[in-house]
Amino acid sequence: xxxxxxxxxxxxxxxxxxxxxxxxxxxxxxxxxxxxxxxxxxxxxxxxxxxxxxxxxxxxxxxxxxxxxxxxxxxxxxxxxxxxxxxxxxxxxxxxxxxxxxxxxxxxxxxxxxxxxxxxxxxxxxxxxxxxxxxxxxxxxxxxxxxxxxxxxxxxxxxxxxxxxxxxxxxxxxxxxxx
Numbered sequence: 001x002x003x004x005x006x007x008x009x010x011x012x013x014x015x016x017x018x019x020x021x022x023x024x025x026x027x028x029x030x031x032x033x034x035x036x037x038x039x040x041x042x043x044x045x046x047x048x049x050x051x052x053x054x055x056x057x058x059x060x061x062x063x064x065x066x067x068x069x070x071x072x073x074x075x076x077x078x079x080x081x082x083x084x085x086x087x088x089x090x091x092x093x094x095x096x097x098x099x100x101x102x103x104x105x106x107x108x109x110x111x112x113x114x115x116x117x118x119x120x121x122x123x124x125x126x127x128x129x130x131x132x133x134x135x136x137x138x139x140x141x142x143x144x145x146x147x148x149x150x151x152x153x154x155x156x157x158x159x160x161x162x163x164x165x166x167x168x169x170x171x172x173x174x175x176x177x178x179x
Contacts, residue, residue, distance in 0.1 A: 007047065007048065007079045007108075010047050010166075014047060014166055015168070015170075016032070016166065016168070019166055020032060030156050030157045030158075031157060032157075033154070033155050033156070033157060037111070037129040037130065037131055037167070037169070038129065038130055038131070039127075039128070039129050039130075039169045044109075044127045044128075044129070044168070044169045045127065045166075045167065045168035045169065045170060046081050046108055046109045046111070046127050046129070046165060046166065046167045046168070047081075047108065047164070047165070047166045048079045048080055048081035048107075048108040048109070048164070048165060049079055049080050049081065049162055049163075049164060049165075050080070050081055050083050050159060050160070050161055050162065050163045050164070050165045051072070051075075051076060051080050051081070051082055051083070051149060051161055052082075052083045052084075052085070052147075052148070052149055052150060052151070052152050052159055052160075052161050053069070053072050053082060053083075053084050053085070053145060053147070053148050053149075054084075054085040054086070054145070054146045054147045054148075054150065054152055055084065055085065055086040055089055055093050055114070055139075055143045055144065055145055055146060056089070056143060056144060056146040057089055057090055057142065057143055058141065058142060058143055058144040059141075060141065061140055061141040062144065065139065065140045065141065065144070066139070066140070068144070068145035068148065069093075069098065069139070069145055070098075070101070071148075072145070072148050073098045073101040073102050073105070074101060074105065075105075076101075076102050076105040076106070076107040077105060077106055077107075078105075078106030078107075079106065079108060080106070080107050080108070081107065081108050081109055081110065081111065081165050082094075082102060082107065082109075082110035082111070082112075083110070083111050083113075083152065083159050083165070084110060084111070084112045084113065084114065085113045085114070085152045085154065085159075086112065086113060086114030086115070086143065087113050087114050087131070087132070088114070088132075089114055089115070089142070089143050090135075090137060090142040090143060091115070091117070091135055091137035091138060091139045091142040091143055092114075092115040092116045092117030092118075092134060092135040092136065092137065092139075093112060093114055093115065093116065093117075093139065093143065094110055094112050094116045094117070094122075094128065094130075095116060095117035095118030095119075095121065095122065096118040096121035096122060097118075099122045099123060099126045099128060100122075100123055100126075102126065103123050103125065103126045107126075108127060109126055109127030109128055109129075110126075110127075110128045110129070111128075111129045111130075111165070111167060112128065112129065112130040112131065113131050113154060114130065114131065114132050115130065115132045115133060115134055115135035116128065116130045116134055116135075117134060117135055117136050117137070117138075118136075119134050129167060129169075149161040
């Protein structure tokens, strides 16, 4: 119960400058990404524990092309946020099915470095940020999961599973904090 109250309070009251100052005081300097994320609704923000999934392009259809992605999204827990790395790939990586599964399991939302799909079908109360235009292509035969819960190096930081993440479009410019 205490953890739930803490997450709710942090989600509503934290803001980037304070987080950045605290991390600097702790000697953690590479924690902020300035990026031009898009979001599906106004006043969208995330705070939670990171889980990572990385996708890569693929040329053939495997026997069960969705198994690893579905297993990952089924394993999400309350207060977790997905960091999906799928930059420059042939399809959208998150849409109606995976965002609904994540939300059902208590996930706070997702940051997708890449495209999403099914924009109008993503649950209204699921916060999602993405970095590339929407792509309606299905992942089958186009992309596959490369890694789950592994470190991802992007821009100037390393995104690690179980780090905390804060991102808000309320701040100008919106940016990502990881630490």
